[in-house]
Amino acid sequence: MKIAILGGDGFVGWPTTLHLSDQGHEVHIIDNLSRRWIDTELGVQSLTPMDSIQERCRVWHKTTGRRIHFHLLDLATDFERLKAWLVQERPDAIIHFAEQRAAPYSMKSDRHKVYTVNNNVNATHNLLAAMVETGCDAHLVHLGTMGVYGYSSVGAAIPEGYLDVDVETLDGSVARQQILYPTRPGSVYHMTKSLDQILFQFYAQNDGLRITDLHQGIVWGTHTEQTRRHEQLINRFDYDGDYGTVLNRFLIQAAIGYPLTVHGTGGQTRAFIHIQDSVRCIELALQDTPKAGDRVRIFNQMTETHRVRDLAAMIAQMTGAEIANLPNPRKEAPENDLVVRNDQFLDLGLKPITLAEGLMDEVIEVARRYAYRIDRSRVPAVSAWTREQEAQIVHDPEGKGLRSVS
C-alpha cells in the first residue's frame, strides 16, 4: 500500500512510520515539523537525542534499504499544496496524527488556546475537504483520544464510539437511536478532538469518506522493534510539564531523585497503551477497511487503566523515589473510575504489553541512561486550566524538588 502519515515526525507518528515501512508499504511522511518548533518555543528537548527527520529517514534507508519519503507541508494553511499532493500521489491510506496534542500546552495561554483550535480544526477539515475535492478514496485513520469523553462517567463502561439510546416518540412508543457516545472534553486540546468527531461524521455521511477514528489512551514506552535498530532511529521522549505524560514524568523524576509529583489526590484514573501496541493497533485498523457509506469506525485504543497514585506507588517501589502531593492545575474531578471497552482490537488479535512487565525497561533503558540530559527546571507542570488554579501552582524554577503541600 501507499500510505501517507500526516504528523509522521511526532512521538507516535515516527514509530508508526517505521513499523509500516518495515512491512513493505510505501510510506510518505507529511509534516510541518511544528513539534520541533514548539520544543524551540518552550526551550525543551526530547530526553532521547533526536536527529532531524531527513537524517532519520537516511539512517532508516541505510539500515534497512527501505525509503521513507518526507514532505514539508502544513495541512492547516497549505490547502492547495495538499490537494496537489493527493492528486499526484493517490495514497491508499492516510494516517492523521497532524494535530497539536498536549492538553497543558493548549491551556497555557489564550494564544495557545487559539493556536490549538485553529491548527487542529483546520488541519482535519482541510484534509477532509481536499480528499472530497480530489476524489481521493483513501482509508483515513485518525488518532483521537479517550479524553474526549472527559472522566466523569456515571460508572458505565465507555463503549467503542456509539451508544444506543431509547427516545419516546410522538405516538408514545419507544424508538432506538444510535448516537455518537457523548463527549465532555476537559481541555481545549481534547475539545478539538471532539470537534474532529463531528467533522468525520459529516464527511462520512455526505461524501462517503471511509474513516476510522482511534480513541487512544496515554501512550507510554519509548522503543519499538524498529526504533531499536539504530541509535539514530530512537523515538522522542518528552518529560516537561506540557508534553510529558504522567508516566514519563514519574520516570524522569525518579531518575534524578526528584519527588514524584502527584496532582490532587492522584485518584484520577487514566487509560494507557504501550507505544509498540499503539503502532500494532494502527496496523490492525488499516487492515480492517470500511466501505464507502459506512459510519465512522471507532476503536478504543488502550489496554489498561490505572489511577495516577497507583502509578506513582509502582514507580516509587521500583526506584525508591518519594512522592509529593501538589495542587492540581487541571479542572477535573479529583477521583474518577474509568472502564473502557476495547473488544474490537482484542478480537483483531492485539496482545497487550502490560505496564507491570514493561515499566522496568523504561526505568533502565531510557530514564537512567539519558538522565544526564535532563533539565530539572522543566519538570514541574506550570500550565493551569483557570486563573484560580494558576494561583495555586507551586513553582520550582531551579528544579530543587517539591514537597507535598496538601
Add this chain to the structure above:
Amino acid sequence: MKIAILGGDGFVGWPTTLHLSDQGHEVHIIDNLSRRWIDTELGVQSLTPMDSIQERCRVWHKTTGRRIHFHLLDLATDFERLKAWLVQERPDAIIHFAEQRAAPYSMKSDRHKVYTVNNNVNATHNLLAAMVETGCDAHLVHLGTMGVYGYSSVGAAIPEGYLDVDVETLDGSVARQQILYPTRPGSVYHMTKSLDQILFQFYAQNDGLRITDLHQGIVWGTHTEQTRRHEQLINRFDYDGDYGTVLNRFLIQAAIGYPLTVHGTGGQTRAFIHIQDSVRCIELALQDTPKAGDRVRIFNQMTETHRVRDLAAMIAQMTGAEIANLPNPRKEAPENDLVVRNDQFLDLGLKPITLAEGLMDEVIEVARRYAYRIDRSRVPAVSAWTREQEAQIVHDPEGKGLRSVS
C-alpha cells in the same frame, strides 16, 4: 445595558440592533461586513435597497435620537483587537451572529467549505478565549440553528438542547445521564454550529462563562417595528440560490411569474419564525440570565413547522404562481417529520406571528414592491452537496423559468 452585537450588519443582526437600541440599551455593532463582500463575490444584492452600515446608523440617530456604535473588526482574525475592545468597553451582554450562515454557500466549492469552517470556528472560539482572558463576564447569546439536528428524527419531538439517557452501569443498575441532544448536521454550515455547541459546553464548564444558545428555525419576514420607521432602515432581503431561504425564494418567484421551484418531493419539513419574533426572542433570552457555572442554556427559537410543498401550495394559492419540481441539490431525506419543543419562549411570553397571517404582507409590501430590482438569473439554486447531485442541477442562466423534471 451595554450590548455588543457581533454581526450586527446582517439580516437578523440589524433588526436586533434596532430593537435593542429602541429599548434604550447602549448598542455596539462589531462586524467585518463579510456579508456585503459575499454579495460582491456572488454578484447579487439584497432585493430591498440597503445603505451602508454607517448611513443606516446615521439615519437611526436622525430618526430616533439614539446612537448605534459601529466597529469594523474581524473576530476570526483580529484576536488582539477583540480583546482590547472587550477591555475598553466591558459589555454586559454579547449577541453573536458573526458567522457565515448559508448552507448552500458553505457547499459551493472546497474553498467555500474551508472558508466557512475557518471563519465560523475561529470567530466563536476567539470570542470565548478573549472573554476568559479579559475577565469579561458578559452574558453571551449565540444564534445557532435547528439544522444542527439534521432532519432524520425518529419521530420524537426535538427537546430544548438536552436529552436524558439511561446507561447501564458496571454493577448492573441504570444511571441517568443528561447529554447534549445529539447533532447530525446536513451541511458544512450546519456542522460549524454543531462544533460551536461543543465550544460553548467546554467554556461554560471550565471557565464559568454564561452562555445561551438559540437554535433558530428559518427566519421569514422582512420588516420589524423599527425597520419600518424609515425607508433607509429597511432590512436586507436575499432571494438568490445561496442566501435566499425557501420562503423568500418562493415569494420572489411568484412576483416575477417564475414557477415556484420545489426540490425533490417538497416533503422536507422545516421550522420557521418571523423576524419580529426572532428579535423578541433575543430580547427575552437576554432577560433570562444564566449564572456562572450553569450549563449552557439552549432554546429552540421557532414557532411553527411546515413542509416545503405546503408552503409552495400556500403561496401558489395567494399569487396564482405555478409549481415546478426539480431534483434536490441537497443530500437529505426526501421526506421528514419535525416536531420541536419551544415551551421555554412561550413560557417567557412569546406571542408568535403565524405564516398564515403575515405572508400576504410579504407578497405585497416586499416582493411586488421591489420586483423591479430582481435579477432573474440569480433565482435558481446551483450549489450542490455532492458531485452526483451537481450533475442533476437544471441550469437556467437567463432566468427564463424552469419546468418540472421529476
